[in-house]
Amino acid sequence: MVEKLLSDYTINQWKDEKPVLKSISELKNVFWVNSLKPEFEEAMKRVHLSARDVKEAEERLERFAAFIRVAFPETEETNGLIESDLDEINEIKKDLESLYKVDIPGKLMLKRDDSLPIAGTIKARGAIYEVLKHAETLALNEGMLNSIHEDYSIFASEEFKEFFSQYKLVVGTTGNLGISVGVMGSKLGFEVMVHMSHDAKEWKKELLRSRGVEVVEHKTNFTMAVERGRDQSNEDANSYFVDDEHSIELLLGYSVAASRFAKQLEKQNIIVDAEHPLFLYLPCGIGGSPGGITFGMKQVYGDNVHCFFAEPTHMPSMLLGLITQAYDGVSVIDFEIEDKTIMDGLAVPRTSGFVSRLLENFFSGGYTLQEEEANCWLSKMMDIEKINLEPAALAGLVGPSYLMSTKEGQEYIKQHHLETFMENATHVVWATGGSMVPKEDQTIAYETGQSIDLEAFLSQK
Ligand SMILES: *Cc1c(COP(=O)(O)O)cnc(C)c1O
Numbered sequence: 001m002v003e004k005l006l007s008d009y010t011i012n013q014w015k016d017e018k019p020v021l022k023s024i025s026e027l028k029n030v031f032w033v034n035s036l037k038p039e040f041e042e043a044m045k046r047v048h049l050s051a052r053d054v055k056e057a058e059e060r061l062e063r064f065a066a067f068i069r070v071a072f073p074e075t076e077e078t079n080g081l082i083e084s085d086l087d088e089i090n091e092i093k094k095d096l097e098s099l100y101k102v103d104i105p106g107k108l109m110l111k112r113d114d115s116l117p118i119a120g121t122i123k124a125r126g127a128i129y130e131v132l133k134h135a136e137t138l139a140l141n142e143g144m145l146n147s148i149h150e151d152y153s154i155f156a157s158e159e160f161k162e163f164f165s166q167y168k169l170v171v172g173t174t175g176n177l178g179i180s181v182g183v184m185g186s187k188l189g190f191e192v193m194v195h196m197s198h199d200a201k202e203w204k205k206e207l208l209r210s211r212g213v214e215v216v217e218h219k220t221n222f223t224m225a226v227e228r229g230r231d232q233s234n235e236d237a238n239s240y241f242v243d244d245e246h247s248i249e250l251l252l253g254y255s256v257a258a259s260r261f262a263k264q265l266e267k268q269n270i271i272v273d274a275e276h277p278l279f280l281y282l283p284c285g286i287g288g289s290p291g292g293i294t295f296g297m298k299q300v301y302g303d304n305v306h307c308f309f310a311e312p313t314h315m316p317s318m319l320l321g322l323i324t325q326a327y328d329g330v331s332v333i334d335f336e337i338e339d340k341t342i343m344d345g346l347a348v349p350r351t352s353g354f355v356s357r358l359l360e361n362f363f364s365g366g367y368t369l370q371e372e373e374a375n376c377w378l379s380k381m382m383d384i385e386k387i388n389l390e391p392a393a394l395a396g397l398v399g400p401s402y403l404m405s406t407k408e409g410q411e412y413i414k415q416h417h418l419e420t421f422m423e424n425a426t427h428v429v430w431a432t433g434g435s436m437v438p439k440e441d442q443t444i445a446y447e448t449g450q451s452i453d454l455e456a457f458l459s460q461k
Contacts, residue, residue, distance in 0.1 A: 006334040014324050021323060024368065025335040027313045029461065031406040033365040034322065040302040043361035049248070051299045057129060057252040058259060063148060064132045067155040071187050074117045082124050084112040086264045086428070092384045092397075099454055100401035106425030107270070108400060111261070114389050114434035119180040121345065121390075121433035122254070122289045127180035127242060129253025131169065134240050135188050138167060161189035168193065170233035171242040172226030174285070174347045175204035176433060181242050182213040195229035197222040199347040203438045221339055222286075223331070223350050244286050245328070245352045254292025255299075262300045265426070272301050276424040277416075281399030283392050283432045284309035284318050284366065285348040287355035293430070294362050306416070308403070309366040310395035312341040312374070319366050321351040328353035342445075343374050345392030345433055364412065369398050372457050379449030388442055389434035396429040403427075 015022045023030050037043070044050070065080030075082060086109055093108040116124040135155065139145040144163055145154070154160060169185040169192045171178055178194035185192040192213045196205060198220060205215045218225045226245055233241035244250065265272065272278045278301055282290030287309070294307040309318055314337060321327045331350035332339050339349040377394045381387050403409035413419055437445075 004333050004336070006330060011334060018323055021320070021335070024313075024316050024319060024323075025337060027337065027370075029313065029368055029370065029402070030316075030319070031365065031367040031402045031408045032319060032323065033408050033412045034360065034363050036360055037364060038361060040298055040362075043298070046361050047358055049252075049295065049358070053252055054255045054258070054296050054299055058256045060133060060136065061129060061253075061256055063152050064136075064155070066151055066153040067132075068118075070153045070156040072118050078117075081260070082117055082128060083260055084114075084116050086111050086261065086268070089385050089429070092380060095380060095384060096397070096401050099458060100398070100405055102401050102405040104400045104404055104427065105422040106427055109426060109428045110385075110387070111428055111430045112387075114387070114393050114431045116435075119176070119183055120436035121176040121180070122283075122430070123176045123180040123433075125257055126247075126250035126253035126288055126292060127171075127177050128184045129256070130242055130247060130249040131181055131184045131188070131190075133249055134169070135164065135190075138164070155188065164189035165191065166238060167191070168233075168236060168239040169242065170229050170239055171195065172222070172229035172244065173197070173200070174222050174225075174344050175200040176345050177242070177244055178208060178213075178215075179204060179436070182208045182211055186211045186213055193229075193232070195225045195232075197225040197347065199341075199344045201344060201441065203441060207436070222348050244288060246354050247288065248354070250288045251292040251295065251355065251358075254289045255296030257293050258296030258300045261297070270426055271424075272304050272426065274304055275421045276304075276426070277418050277421055278305045279400065279403065279425060279427045280305060280307045280430065281396035281427070282307060282309050282430045283343070283346055283395035284311050285315075285346040285392070286352045287318050287359060288352065289432065290318075290363075290430075291352075291355040291359045294359060298362050306364045306412075307362065308364055308399055310399055311366060311368050312343045312346055312395070313368040313370050314338060314341045315343070315346055315348060316368050317348050317351040318356060319368065321353075321356040322360055322363070322366070325360075327351065327356045341391075342371055343392040343395060345390065346395060365408070367399065367402050369395055370457075372452050372454065373398055375445065375449040376452040376454040376457075377449070379446050379452075382446055387431070387434070388437065389431050390437050391445060393432040393434050396431070399429065400427040 069080030113122040172195040233239040284290045290309040374394045
């Protein structure tokens with residue numbers, strides 16, 4: 001268990017200063033705008049990471065494309081790049097408008113990271129990048145590779161596999177990070193050990209075991225599973241810990257999405273500029289994936305992209321961290337919020353200090369959604385768009401409705417002088433996982449969602 005560490009006095013004082021914290025602790029839907037975010041140019045002066053770091057990550061993935069293509073033939077079509085489609089979702093937009101009783105001007109699109117090759121979730125961007133970078137470093141340091149200009153398909157050789165088998169990768173996870181690290185790590189030849197929190201789904205454990213990955217099950221939440229993994233890894237000099245709470249590499253791996261996304265928009269003749277705003281709605285767990293994608297998108301679009309993160313009402317850890325400015329010094333347990341959600345990919349009770357401090361400069365804001373909303377939209381996504389997502393991946397979908405229907409959202413639009421340009425807006429909902437969910441699990445989630453009367457649920461709120 002993550003324990004309550006902060007006093008009632010502190011919590012109550014915060015609630016008095018910032019009433020939105022009271023709503024959050026009462027599990028109400030909130031839409032919060034980050035008033036501390038400076039303009040992009042100023043933001044970049046305040047942080048240590050730069051466009052150069054994103055570019056380097058991009059180049060590293062290009063080097064590894066030759067290996068990925070050989071090791072994972074499903075990436076043949078994209079020449080070894082792990083990438084997903086960007087599609088318009090017009091039909092479900094109508095349902096969002098009628099259920100939330102709001103007009104959503106502009107285009108509504110879905111970024112299909114649910115179908116990313118190799119690992120089927122957004123983690124395939126960050127985690128696979130970090131594993132590859134570590135493999136590259138080892139290969140260079142130990143003379144397996146002479147320079148970064150060699151043909152990286154050599155990473156698929158038996159010789160390299162044998163070399164990497166001396167080394168270990170360890171990770172703590174609610175599931176999906178473990179799958180990405182496990183699948184790529186074991187393909188390269190690493191011994192992989194995955195520490196899983198109580199939220200982890202059984203099928204995720206089974207999938208990993210089938211790839212020869214050792215799964216350590218914990219009866220505790222994500223924060224504790226990560227701690228155990230880190231402790232264990234630190235005891236072994238040949239072990240490397242993929243640290244979801246502190247990893248710059250993960251964040252940079254995610255950030256590479258941006259330049260590729262920009263090409264996809266261009267291909268579809270979609271403009272982004274001051275009169276054609278781009279809104280992103282990003283499911284948020286520890287913050288690495290929404291953070292990295294936001295950081296990358298800002299390098300491309302500057303102040304013309306508006307990035308909002310989405311969290312379950314039962315796991316508002318990034319919101320609490322940013323609103324209190326205590327960052328990783330506050331958890332949902334401190335606010336006596338029950339840390340349980342069907343959106344298992346977002347089941348993180350305490351945010352990352354590194355990510356929250358960095359992204360305070362870039363996130364436009366964030367919001368929460370209820371369990372019933374995620375579940376019901378999961379079924380509707382299936383019925384209307386024929387797309388199967390896992391619960392966490394629905395968190396972004398309600399974003400445009402809340403931007404348009406809340407007082408806070410409307411003020412944001414006014415403050416940024418966007419009222420007259422909303423017709424030109426592009427709203428991108430980032431779908432973060434789903435294609436690997438087994439049929440039985442899919443069916444259960446779908447049927448549960450179908451049994452929810454969202455109209456009645458929303459009218460009671
Ligand atoms: C991990 C995950 C997220 C959120 O990413 P973080 O880096 O934890 O913020 C969203 N959706 C799914 C399906 C995930 O697995």
